[in-house]
Amino acid sequence: MIKILLCDDHAVVRMGLKMLLNNHEDMQVVGEASEGNEGIQQSLDLKPDVVVMDLSMPHGKDGLSATSELKKLMPDVAILILTMHDDEEYLFRAIQAGASGCILKSAPHDELVAAIRSVAGGNAYLHPSATKRLMEEYIGTVKQGNTDTFNLLSDREKEVLTLIAKGFSNKEIAEQLIISVKTVETHKGNLMEKLQMKTRPELVSYALKKGLLGYGI
Structure with missing residues (x-):
């Protein structure tokens, strides 16, 4: 059973995700949080396997700051960033903060489920357009001669x-x-x-x- 914590400032979004994920036999939403500080405390209390973290939470600690702090406190927890920003700056910052993956809020439900299973298994997950941009970044680095x-x-x-x-x-x-x-x-x-x-x-x-x-x- 994959234990999941949802961290999103919109109650309706959390409700929808909870209903969706709890319909899968191998998943259980064990807690919810509306901002980063609450998400960190809930994670410490509930010990989830995966935290689905909203990137933009205007009230309280944002998703990037919460991810960075939580990974220091709980290195084993997998954090999947949920965002509406299809932007490479946010992607790189999420990875640097310690996120195991990043998925768009507009992604199909089955892609979200697959992403959660992937990061719960110790793997990374990036949505297709993000993977393409990372590859382009890597290829550009190689062409510039920086292959370290x-x-x-x-x-x-x-x-x-x-x-x-x-x-x-x-x-x-x-x-x-x-x-x-x-x-x-x-x-x-x-x-x-x-x-x-x-x-x-x-x-x-x-x-x-x-x-x-x-x-x-």
Whole structure:
């Protein structure tokens, strides 16, 4: 069962989403919030698997600020940004804040359900036009000669990479960072995908070259 928290300033939107999602046997809306601060507190109390976070909430803390703060408090929670803004600036800011995905409010209901299942499973989800823009951004970066993918890594992924290079097991990394082993494995998989690597020794060598252990090679 995927436990979901809805954070949106419109009660009617929350009601509609709750009815929609609770119709699926593998989903349950466990709480609602009307602004970011309430969403953070509800998340700490209810421990949802996924927070569906509205980007624009004029009263109280906005979705981006709430996402950034919540990920620091609950690194394991998946946050799916729900927005009406089909704009790359909002998309990049949402990803930087720690969101697992981003979906438009105008998206079909079945796409929202698929997005929730995706981020609940530890994967990322972006609506098609966002994916296209990210690819264009990446291709542009490559054409400009900036192919160093280190800047694509999140702070948490860099932490995991450093601990891998130090020889810690997934279980030991999980204990040090106070996250689940499954989350460590997800971060490791993301690292390998972003860095185009397939083995732990490759990651260790890369970390050494980047000086993540305090010295380079």
